[in-house]
Amino acid sequence: MGVDADLRFVGMYPSSNTQTCEQGWFCPYLFASARTPSVPRANEFAIAQSFGPFLSGDYLLAHKLLSESTHTLSLCEANPTIDIGTNRMLILFTGISPFRANMWSTSRRPGCGTIIFHLLDGCPALVVPVTKNAPITAWSPWTLSQMRASQYSMQPQTPRSGIYSPEWQHEQICEWLDTIISLPHINEKVRDRYVDVLGRSVSLVINGALALDRCQPLLGKLDPERAGICMFRY
Template sequence: MCDPNPQTDIGTNRLVLLFTAIAPYRGGSNMWSTSRRPGCGTLIFHLFNGIPALVIPVTNKCPIVAWSPWTLAQMRGAAGMNMIGAGAGVNGSYRPDWQHEQVCEWLDTVISVPHVNPALRERYVEILGRCVSLVINGAMALDRPSARVALGKVDPERAGIVMFRY
């Protein structure tokens, strides 16, 4: 929704919304104690092919890091792995449409509309919603065989949709 290049001054900060997973620096997905070093911890961030990222201009009220509370484990446990619009989950379990609504509502509080690409500005609500759907649906589609190798290196409880301001 704006130029993602940090070397281009758009007059405000940007936020990248993406799906990521973390893993310990050494060892398998359960070896968290081996990543601890005196005074710091080292993590590996996994970015998956086929899941788009969204870059939006944000106001100065936007936090440096934010995340959706739904983990990949919860997303994969959704009834039937339904995509947005199809509905899923009962009794408070994960539903993609709920996550979509939560993320979009939060983004609407931090987006800097005057800094959105002028060609998109009038329809930014619709475009933002569609872009968030692509990220969530991409994360839910990680169950395909080509992604299983990469998923074997991460803990589904430590994977989800995150946002970083830059």
């Protein structure tokens, strides 16, 4: 038996397609750790946030993903062994897969959750200091599948059209990060221009994901419908 996950959504607006379920692409992570998520299909959102229940594995996973990331962009000291006086948020593009047999039920095991994370060398991770208002985990609703489809879509890429736009995703993530970032803990060298540095860093994370379209044969078993940008507090 699991418990309900405390999910809160930022930037909600009516969905253009109530049958779609892409915005819940990261839910299996919560499901695997016995935290049952509920994402309404009637609304879309800019960012989904999970505020609990908290598991120590959340921080351990953030540390592992950080250590395995080939490139890291940091607005503060990223090393988790160094106390900077506040929490940090890891933002990265990743894909998730079930433990085995391509069934998510195999990832929800007694006493533990087992899930496969895919990290790509060309996608940098970003670390920013955050306040106590930051969630445990969060994710952007746009999937790699939607990112790819938008590049060949004839429909206009406008907000709330249901069509992915990198500029819009960039705006959604930056506006959300601006509400939880801890300014006093940003590196002094970039503190005065952190808005520009943050914007450029988020662009690199998004562009890294968009560039994957040119190396599809190398992605192996990565499911584009279960891949996107997520965040972990640590």
